[in-house]
Amino acid sequence: MTTLSSSTWGNKPLAKKFAPVVKAAMEHYAQLTDDLNKITENPGLASLRETAKQQFLLQGFPTRRDEDWGYTKLTDFIQKPFRLEAGIHVTHNDIEAYLPDYPAVRIVMVDGWFSESLSDDLSGLPKGVTIESVCDVLETPELTDRVTHQEKQIEDEPFGVLNTMLLNDGYYLQVSRNVSMEMPIFVLHVQAQDHQVSNVRNRVLLEENAELTLVESFVSLNASESEFSGFTNVVTEIEVGQAARCKQVVLQALAPRSYYFNNQFIEQAENSVLNTLYAGIGGQTSRHQNHLKMNGKNIESSQNSACYAEDSQIMDSRTYTEHNEFNGVSRQLHKYVLSGQAVGVFDGMIKVAQAAQKTDGQMDNKNLLLSDSAQMDTKPKLEIYADDVKCSHGSATGQINRDQIFYLQARGIRKPQAIRMITEAFLLEPLETVSQPAIRDWLAGALSQKLNG
Amino acid sequence: MSEVQNNAELTQYQEINDLLSKNKHYKEGFVTTANVETFEKGLNETVVRAISAKKNEPQWMLDFRLKAFEHWKSLEEPHWAKAVYEPLDYQDYSYYSAPECSACGDACGTEAQQEGIDPEVAKAFAALGVPIEDENSNVAVDAIFDSISVSTTKREELAKLGIIFCSFSEAVQDYPELVQKYLGTVVPYHDNYFAALNSAVASDGTFVYIPEGVRSPIDLSTYFRINEAKTGQFERTILIADKGSYVSYLEGCSAPVRDTYQLHAAVVEVIVHEDAEVKYSTVQNWYPGDEDCEGGILNFVTKRGICEGKNSKLSWTQAETGSAITWKYPSCVLKGDNSIGEFYSVALTNRRQQADTGTKMIHIGKNTRSTIISKGLSAGKSDNTYRGMVKITPTAEGARNFTQCDSMLIGDQCGAHTFPYIEVENSTAQIEHEATTSRIGEDQLFYCQQRGISEQDAISMIVNGFCKEVFSELPLEFAQEAEELLAISLEGSVG
Numbered sequence: 001m002t003t004l005s006s007s008t009w010g011n012k013p014l015a016k017k018f019a020p021v022v023k024a025a026m027e028h029y030a031q032l033t034d035d036l037n038k039i040t041e042n043p044g045l046a047s048l049r050e051t052a053k054q055q056f057l058l059q060g061f062p063t064r065r066d067e068d069w070g071y072t073k074l075t076d077f078i079q080k081p082f083r084l085e086a087g088i089h090v091t092h093n094d095i096e097a098y099l100p101d102y103p104a105v106r107i108v109m110v111d112g113w114f115s116e117s118l119s120d121d122l123s124g125l126p127k128g129v130t131i132e133s134v135c136d137v138l139e140t141p142e143l144t145d146r147v148t149h150q151e152k153q154i155e156d157e158p159f160g161v162l163n164t165m166l167l168n169d170g171y172y173l174q175v176s177r178n179v180s181m182e183m184p185i186f187v188l189h190v191q192a193q194d195h196q197v198s199n200v201r202n203r204v205l206l207e208e209n210a211e212l213t214l215v216e217s218f219v220s221l222n223a224s225e226s227e228f229s230g231f232t233n234v235v236t237e238i239e240v241g242q243a244a245r246c247k248q249v250v251l252q253a254l255a256p257r258s259y260y261f262n263n264q265f266i267e268q269a270e271n272s273v274l275n276t277l278y279a280g281i282g283g284q285t286s287r288h289q290n291h292l293k294m295n296g297k298n299i300e301s302s303q304n305s306a307c308y309a310e311d312s313q314i315m316d317s318r319t320y321t322e323h324n325e326f327n328g329v330s331r332q333l334h335k336y337v338l339s340g341q342a343v344g345v346f347d348g349m350i351k352v353a354q355a356a357q358k359t360d361g362q363m364d365n366k367n368l369l370l371s372d373s374a375q376m377d378t379k380p381k382l383e384i385y386a387d388d389v390k391c392s393h394g395s396a397t398g399q400i401n402r403d404q405i406f407y408l409q410a411r412g413i414r415k416p417q418a419i420r421m422i423t424e425a426f427l428l429e430p431l432e433t434v435s436q437p438a439i440r441d442w443l444a445g446a447l448s449q450k451l452n453g
Numbered sequence: 454m455s456e457v458q459n460n461a462e463l464t465q466y467q468e469i470n471d472l473l474s475k476n477k478h479y480k481e482g483f484v485t486t487a488n489v490e491t492f493e494k495g496l497n498e499t500v501v502r503a504i505s506a507k508k509n510e511p512q513w514m515l516d517f518r519l520k521a522f523e524h525w526k527s528l529e530e531p532h533w534a535k536a537v538y539e540p541l542d543y544q545d546y547s548y549y550s551a552p553e554c555s556a557c558g559d560a561c562g563t564e565a566q567q568e569g570i571d572p573e574v575a576k577a578f579a580a581l582g583v584p585i586e587d588e589n590s591n592v593a594v595d596a597i598f599d600s601i602s603v604s605t606t607k608r609e610e611l612a613k614l615g616i617i618f619c620s621f622s623e624a625v626q627d628y629p630e631l632v633q634k635y636l637g638t639v640v641p642y643h644d645n646y647f648a649a650l651n652s653a654v655a656s657d658g659t660f661v662y663i664p665e666g667v668r669s670p671i672d673l674s675t676y677f678r679i680n681e682a683k684t685g686q687f688e689r690t691i692l693i694a695d696k697g698s699y700v701s702y703l704e705g706c707s708a709p710v711r712d713t714y715q716l717h718a719a720v721v722e723v724i725v726h727e728d729a730e731v732k733y734s735t736v737q738n739w740y741p742g743d744e745d746c747e748g749g750i751l752n753f754v755t756k757r758g759i760c761e762g763k764n765s766k767l768s769w770t771q772a773e774t775g776s777a778i779t780w781k782y783p784s785c786v787l788k789g790d791n792s793i794g795e796f797y798s799v800a801l802t803n804r805r806q807q808a809d810t811g812t813k814m815i816h817i818g819k820n821t822r823s824t825i826i827s828k829g830l831s832a833g834k835s836d837n838t839y840r841g842m843v844k845i846t847p848t849a850e851g852a853r854n855f856t857q858c859d860s861m862l863i864g865d866q867c868g869a870h871t872f873p874y875i876e877v878e879n880s881t882a883q884i885e886h887e888a889t890t891s892r893i894g895e896d897q898l899f900y901c902q903q904r905g906i907s908e909q910d911a912i913s914m915i916v917n918g919f920c921k922e923v924f925s926e927l928p929l930e931f932a933q934e935a936e937e938l939l940a941i942s943l944e945g946s947v948g
Binding site: 067071354357367369370371372373374375376377378379380381382383384385386387388389390391392393394395396397398399 | 533847860862863864865866867868869870871872873874875876877878879880881882883884885886887888889890891892
């Protein structure tokens, strides 16, 4: 007899079959894990990678039949296995152009490796602020847990599993209790070599009442070589302590044939504030994911993205927001401008647990299609288990309103410029959530340049 | 939260629970004891053949069934809907059950059927308020009892206009060329798991054909009744509106109180030609089961319509209040230029009901327009999900969609979810989607009470206002029925 109470369904093991090309790619990455494990002296790390490898060999890469991957095609990616080799020498001159025009503490990661020579001297940081290379931390086996705090959800993400398999370097950033780090920390992630994996695992820790501004910029050095292709795979765990304030900006401006996957697992405690913005303009296929858990009362969070895709770019930005406690406020605005044959994907979920009464959650997704062959797929979702909540989502897709162009033309502005002005104004709206003018201007500059270039 | 507040909420919810428990009584829950012929439980090729033989079907229909059955065997039961249930044991159901009187002899003739209605069955329909013998009624009714259609009224009157309104089984006999032309064109037998199952063991259903240029003067309707325990009802309905025609079609359903799950897997295909308009309304009130929704109806329905010709219009309106589990997505394929698709839905879940319902709007033709208005109300420990897709293909120049999904939660044990899928492949399209979740606000109640309106009336006003956009789309009698159904469950409850 059938009953509703049981929920045992779904655990049956599936014997997956893989196409030869997928199988080859899987074996390639498994081999990279083995190579890394041969040289490590940290048994804890080796077993961590090995476990992930076993899981990966069982699951393989997601396909378009997977609910979460239906819009993000990986076929091209799987066909070119990326290497994992020691970093090449990159000079200060090489990265000069990518540095910000405002004062910041600089960290540089080259092909996923922490570069001590290019980064600022980290011993001179204000009291209570610690930045270390994950690779250094892992040299002491006892500290493995410090950088690989097991967030269970990482295992649910195929690229999270791949990240653990190839775990080697990244940055560990800690801001102690009551410390306010006023100067932004600027992390430059550089893809330097062609066909290289940049595997980055970061951990950011804000203790009680701490404050941090973190800016991350992803670039490719040889972007002028049209065939240059790198693969950046990031997992960042961010813990925002009680009443702590975390501001984050991520700019992804990789080469047009590069791949970018970023999974951010963020946990917020009581009274904390999070503000994160993703600006995506580069990459062949890029996917930026926030997994946010609002685990305390009176939390505020704001997640935004501004994406511009052209040619055959696939640009995917996702948020998963869990309201777990009383009186949380979450705000989201995701804007896409698509031209050429670009594909934009937005997937957002607001989940409100039963305990999260008085939640106020709002998610907006607005998309502008500039060409007839561009495509936008969006899934704004709500899953709500508490009754006293105010939750809404909105999504709109369309083209530029002809009236708007006309009004500008009536004021003597040429049509192409009018279109540019309207597009730019549309795309830059999420940037208004960035409170520091210097960072906002820097970001607006990068987006406008792309839009008008 | 302070203790005082806590207590206040407790009593508040206590009130709701009391009210909801009063509603335990499902008035359509009586059982009819008629002489019935029921197949042994189980499903295999022999059963499929036997169903076909029982209905004296031509070879092509049997072939269709067998093809579907073969395909069904290769499929896995889908579980992606937001509903938890154990995989069904398809061998534990009977796939054919019919009152004997009308099943005897070759029961295809109308006369034989009309006269041959088992008095018990007739009584059942009378008790349900379905006018199967009332010649003065202003609707034509096709009454379906378990696996067969027992009565179809007003046929002659409609026939004068060229309208075909009969049971699906009769259509297979009398209008084979029409059935063959349209069967499986909108919902192919391989469409999904339950559509395949339906194609294999299709019981009965309604067949409607409105000829060119005819406006159906009365509403056509079908009333489905599942009576036998452990049987499945797999009706197949085909509705064709030829050029420039119009029809409003209504559908109602109920089942007795049982302690085991009944399966209902229907397929509805609607074809709308040039300049034609179809209004398809459903009030779904299947037995939802006991307190824990044990024994309710599992309602896995595939409904889809195609706006084949230019300027055609298809409008789905549904009020979903019953069933333990609902899995239903009435969809529109907007193929003809300037065609219009509409979906209006009120879904109410209570106790442990789980509803996953919504629509698909596939825009193919130029200047196609669609509107989706969905109102979800969840109470008790239920889960109510809206799942919908709006797809604009590259050819759909100037397509327009507006979607609004509002959910209301009543009590803090239930869930309301919204899962929209929006795929836009044409830049001239304009797509808007909005969703909100709320409850009956304390301030709303306060303002009403301040003006001398009692809490009960205020709630009823607010809930009705919440659903008004949808109810106004229902034909009059149905709107009333839907409002009553809603009122029974909701009066007096405060979120």
